[in-house]
Amino acid sequence: xxxxxxxxxxxxxxxxxxxxxxxxxxxxxxxxxxxxxxxxxxxxxxxxxxxxxxxxxxxxxxxxxxxxxxxxxxxxxxxxxxxxxxxxxxxxxxxxxxxxxxxxxxxxxxxxxxxxxxxxxxxxxxxxxxxxxxxxxxxxxxxxxxxxxxxxxxxxxxxxxxxxxxxxxxxxxxxxxxxxxxxxxxxxxxxxxxxxxxxxxxxxxxxxxxxxxxxxxxxxxxxxxxxxxxxxxxxxxxxxxxxxxxxxxxxxxxxxxxxxxxxxxxxxxxxxxxxxxxxxxxxxxxxxxxxxxxxxxxxxxxxxxxxxxxxxxxxxxxxxxxxxxxxxxxxxxxxxxxxxxxxxxxxxxxxxxxxxxxxxxxxxxxxxxxxxxxxxxxxxxxxxxxxxxxxxxxxxxxxxxxxxxxxxxxxxxxxxxxxxxxxxxxxxxxxxxxxxxxxxxxxxxxxxxxxxxxxxxxxxxxxxxxxxxxxxxxxxxxxxxxxxxxxxxxxxxxxxxxxxxxxxxxxxxxxxxxxxxxxxxxxxxxxxxxxxxxxxxxxxxxxxxxxxxxxxxxxxxxxxxxxxxxxxxxxxxxxxxxxxxxxxxxxxxxxxxxxxxxxxxxxxxxxxxxxxxxxxxxxxxxxxxxxxxxxxxxxxxxxxxxxxxxxxxxxxxxxxxxxxxxxxxxxxxxxxxxxxxxxxxxxxxxxxxxxxxxxxxxxxxxxxxxxxxxxxxxxxxxxxxxxxxxxxxxx
Amino acid sequence: xxxxxxxxxxxxxxxxxxxxxxxxxxxxxxxxxxxxxxxxxxxxxxxxxxxxxxxxxxxxxxxxxxxxxxxxxxxxxxxxxxxxxxxxxxxxxxxxxxxxxxxxxxxxxxxxxxxxxxxxxxxxxxxxxxxxxxxxxxxxxxxxxxxxxxxxxxxxxxxxxxxx
Numbered sequence: 001x002x003x004x005x006x007x008x009x010x011x012x013x014x015x016x017x018x019x020x021x022x023x024x025x026x027x028x029x030x031x032x033x034x035x036x037x038x039x040x041x042x043x044x045x046x047x048x049x050x051x052x053x054x055x056x057x058x059x060x061x062x063x064x065x066x067x068x069x070x071x072x073x074x075x076x077x078x079x080x081x082x083x084x085x086x087x088x089x090x091x092x093x094x095x096x097x098x099x100x101x102x103x104x105x106x107x108x109x110x111x112x113x114x115x116x117x118x119x120x121x122x123x124x125x126x127x128x129x130x131x132x133x134x135x136x137x138x139x140x141x142x143x144x145x146x147x148x149x150x151x152x153x154x155x156x157x158x159x160x161x162x163x164x165x166x167x168x169x170x171x172x173x174x175x176x177x178x179x180x181x182x183x184x185x186x187x188x189x190x191x192x193x194x195x196x197x198x199x200x201x202x203x204x205x206x207x208x209x210x211x212x213x214x215x216x217x218x219x220x221x222x223x224x225x226x227x228x229x230x231x232x233x234x235x236x237x238x239x240x241x242x243x244x245x246x247x248x249x250x251x252x253x254x255x256x257x258x259x260x261x262x263x264x265x266x267x268x269x270x271x272x273x274x275x276x277x278x279x280x281x282x283x284x285x286x287x288x289x290x291x292x293x294x295x296x297x298x299x300x301x302x303x304x305x306x307x308x309x310x311x312x313x314x315x316x317x318x319x320x321x322x323x324x325x326x327x328x329x330x331x332x333x334x335x336x337x338x339x340x341x342x343x344x345x346x347x348x349x350x351x352x353x354x355x356x357x358x359x360x361x362x363x364x365x366x367x368x369x370x371x372x373x374x375x376x377x378x379x380x381x382x383x384x385x386x387x388x389x390x391x392x393x394x395x396x397x398x399x400x401x402x403x404x405x406x407x408x409x410x411x412x413x414x415x416x417x418x419x420x421x422x423x424x425x426x427x428x429x430x431x432x433x434x435x436x437x438x439x440x441x442x443x444x445x446x447x448x449x450x451x452x453x454x455x456x457x458x459x460x461x462x463x464x465x466x467x468x469x470x471x472x473x474x475x476x477x478x479x480x481x482x483x484x485x486x487x488x489x490x491x492x493x494x495x496x497x498x499x500x501x502x503x504x505x506x507x508x509x510x511x512x513x514x515x516x517x518x519x520x521x522x523x524x525x526x527x528x529x530x531x532x533x534x535x536x537x538x539x540x541x542x543x544x545x546x547x548x549x550x551x552x553x554x555x556x557x558x559x560x561x562x563x564x565x566x567x568x569x570x571x572x573x574x575x576x577x578x579x580x581x582x583x584x585x586x587x588x589x590x591x592x593x594x595x596x597x598x599x600x601x602x603x604x605x606x607x608x609x610x611x612x613x614x615x616x617x618x619x620x621x622x623x624x625x626x627x628x629x630x631x632x633x634x635x636x637x638x639x640x641x642x643x644x645x646x647x648x649x650x651x652x653x654x655x656x657x658x659x660x661x662x663x664x665x666x667x668x669x670x671x672x673x674x675x676x677x678x679x680x681x682x683x684x685x686x687x688x689x690x691x692x693x694x695x696x697x698x699x700x701x702x703x704x705x706x707x708x709x710x711x712x713x714x715x716x717x718x719x720x721x722x723x724x725x726x727x728x729x730x731x
Numbered sequence: 732x733x734x735x736x737x738x739x740x741x742x743x744x745x746x747x748x749x750x751x752x753x754x755x756x757x758x759x760x761x762x763x764x765x766x767x768x769x770x771x772x773x774x775x776x777x778x779x780x781x782x783x784x785x786x787x788x789x790x791x792x793x794x795x796x797x798x799x800x801x802x803x804x805x806x807x808x809x810x811x812x813x814x815x816x817x818x819x820x821x822x823x824x825x826x827x828x829x830x831x832x833x834x835x836x837x838x839x840x841x842x843x844x845x846x847x848x849x850x851x852x853x854x855x856x857x858x859x860x861x862x863x864x865x866x867x868x869x870x871x872x873x874x875x876x877x878x879x880x881x882x883x884x885x886x887x888x889x890x891x892x893x894x895x
Contacts, residue, residue: 028830028831029828029829029830029831030794030828030829030830030831031826031827031828031829032793032794032795032796032797032826032827032829033796033797033798033826034796034797034798034820034821034824034825034826035796035797035798035824036796036798041785041788041789041793042785042789042791042793043785043789043790043791043793044785044788044789
């Protein structure tokens with residue numbers, strides 16, 4: 001009945017109708033504002049400078065705003081940390097701003113505690129609940145607990161002063177990727193317990209020991225820019241990068257030479273290089289090394305190191321000689337090295353290489369600037385503005401014990417580090433938190449932690465808030481970032497410092513004297529001389545940028561003689577017979593510790609190594625997989641002595657054999673539709689027992705077993721796993 | 732059989748299109764508030780740019796915010812039924828959903844600020860708007876219309892000036 005000719009005719013007519021209909025889709029309405037935003041010109045954009053809070057790196061940003069809406073976030077070209085560059089996480093801040101699941105109104109518990117059921121209440125009611133709790137806790141001031149992510153700038157000052165004036169010493173900051181081991185290592189190797197400036201841009205030879213400075217470590221945008229400069233900014237010098245580590249990470253993939261090393265042996269490899277430097281007297285400092293060092297290093301010959309680490313003796317010696325003859329050189333250890341149970345040893349051993357190369361306090365080496373110089377007027381309180389970026393893990397563990405004992409009457413929670421998700425479930429954080437009778441969260445989203453609260457106070461995103469920041473790295477004390485609201489608040493939110501200032505005023509007495517401002521904005525105006533003062537210029541530029549300093553700040557003492565680190569081996573929980581693989585966990589480049597998991601832009605960002613999106617995977621070597629009888633894409637149960645999760649297998653020939661690696665950040669149970677149901681949470685595999693000799697949070701501390709299982713889901717990758725390498729060639 | 736069906740389908744689709752066209756045409760003239768340009772521009776001599784304030788600064792001339800209407804109408808003519816409508820929008824903090832009147836052809840770039848700052852009078856392209864009680868587009872923006880003026884004023888007639 002319908003022949004080909006008529007079919008084509010009808011098809012053509014339909015296409016015509018569709019196209020013709022499409023012409024009419026010009027908007028027929030013109031909807032002007034009721035009240036236009038400040039500085040508004042229809043169709044024209046304004047750029048506002050501010051600071052990024054998507055991770056703790058503290059980059060400067062500029063935001064394009066038109067018609068009162070933030071449209072695009074870019075790096076601030078004037079900011080010394082990122083110089084106009086910005087990573088994907090920063091770009092995705094817009095999605096947090098416009099997120100449909102943003103909390104729009106205060107919530108009060110409406111059901112049993114921990115049920116996650118809440119009802120909407122007014123701010124008036126919420127503040128009276130908050131004040132009721134605070135006044136009750138005031139009877140025994142030490143019963144108030146504040147648990148946040150590490151706070152910097154005047155936000156930290158407000159929170160610190162509030163707790164001090166309240167009379168409670170229980171202020172904790174939790175960061176699963178805190179730099180405890182690095183800080184301890186710097187104290188031991190250089191005599192200065194602070195995050196140093198690593199002058200990657202001016203170095204000639206960069207040794208990376210599981211370094212992840214191009215991905216997530218401390219200040220990745222800064223390091224990536226410096227790395228670009230190291231490669232291409234000097235006409236006759238192209239710096240070389242050599243990477244030792246268990247996994248071919250993005251940093252490893254950028255290296256000239258990637259040498260797979262067994263997990264936890266990075267420090268040993270560093271001592272092997274030190275052995276060659278001292279034995280062959282390759283640098284002046286190595287030639288003058290104290291006798292105790294020479295003797296101590298004797299046992300770390302490349303041969304001995306090769307047996308444990310898997311890095312061949314000849315290669316190790318060759319790298320040592322190249323490192324010595326290409327000075328200034330720099331040795332850096334990253335998250336995976338520092339979060340082993342022997343993290344401090346690893347950082348000390350790597351620091352030793354910088355000492356032996358004579359690059360401490362020198363351009364192209366390790367510098368120790370005073371980053372709080374701008375705030376010397378605060379005296380001891382300057383530490384509140386720029387605290388050490390530790391994990392707070394030991395303090396949090398101790399506090400959880402005290403929660404269970406009923407020592408706290410009230411807890412104030414804030415920040416994105418989401419302890420109910422990032423603390424291993426074996427430690428039962430949720431249970432401990434619920435033994436505090438009254439829990440208040442400042443949050444923009446309902447996540448595992450905030451949903452446990454009795455009262456949730458909606459907080460603005462950083463694009464809608466006032467603030468300031470001192471980046472932990474990337475400047476020599478010459479940069480203070482200022483944050484300003486680039487758009488009006490979209491929801492009925494109030495920032496934590498604003499609420500604390502209001503609460504202090506109502507509490508009266510010492511608290512009111514400690515926080516004497518009308519609002520947090522006023523606090524910043526007092527600190528930076530605005531309005532009408534210099535603050536206007538600072539806000540325009542995005543902060544106070546004094547220009548590069550010539551001095552290197554406090555020069556650390558040389559390490560005492562005989563201070564050679566004693567070899568400590570990394571320990572991994574679990575019987576190797578039952579749990580054959582060592583688990584290597586790392587922060588996801590897109591989701592960080594999981595805080596980005598509710599943003600679809602970050603979920604759909606392909607992992608740079610496996611190209612996987614939207615789901616969790618466990619990366620293993622094809623040879624390891626062959627021994628276990630697993631294929632690429634298989635569903636597996638990943639089990640450790642502490643827990644079990646599901647994941648898909650992804651092959652990669654770059655990973656060391658006998659190692660399984662997983663990115664952190666997926667596996668949310670409660671964080672909105674983009675984050676939930678995307679595989680297991682790898683934090684659940686970590687042991688509950690404290691690791692002796694390990695100050696920080698031991699991410700690399702367990703062995704696992706993989707058991708094949710059938711899963712309904714599939715691992716989606718944007719490139720075929722054989723796109724860059726052939727499984728057959730490797731096996 | 733098939734031919735008659737095809738005819739019926741064609742007729743039906745034309746009817747539908749005609750209906751859509753009619754809806755579009757009526758939408759052009761009716762506005763949520765019967766605003767008169769004549770009263771504001773001719774009787775009270777208010778400069779166009781008081782309300783269309785971004786004409787000198789932006790590609791669009793801009794439609795005034797409800798707040799701007801209320802600058803005057805908080806006090807002036809508050810008992811008129813049409814002004815009461817504005818007050819209602821203001822009270823509810825809702826924007827006024829105006830219907831688009833002037834259409835610019837596709838694939839053309841027309842920055843108001845260039846013309847206005849060069850001294851081209853608003854009435855050159857919007858003739859009769861100062862006398863209109865209901866805004867309508869009297870001048871079609873054909874290429875000839877634009878080119879005439881560009882030639883007379885000796886400004887660029889390069890394709891890429893307007894078709895970017």
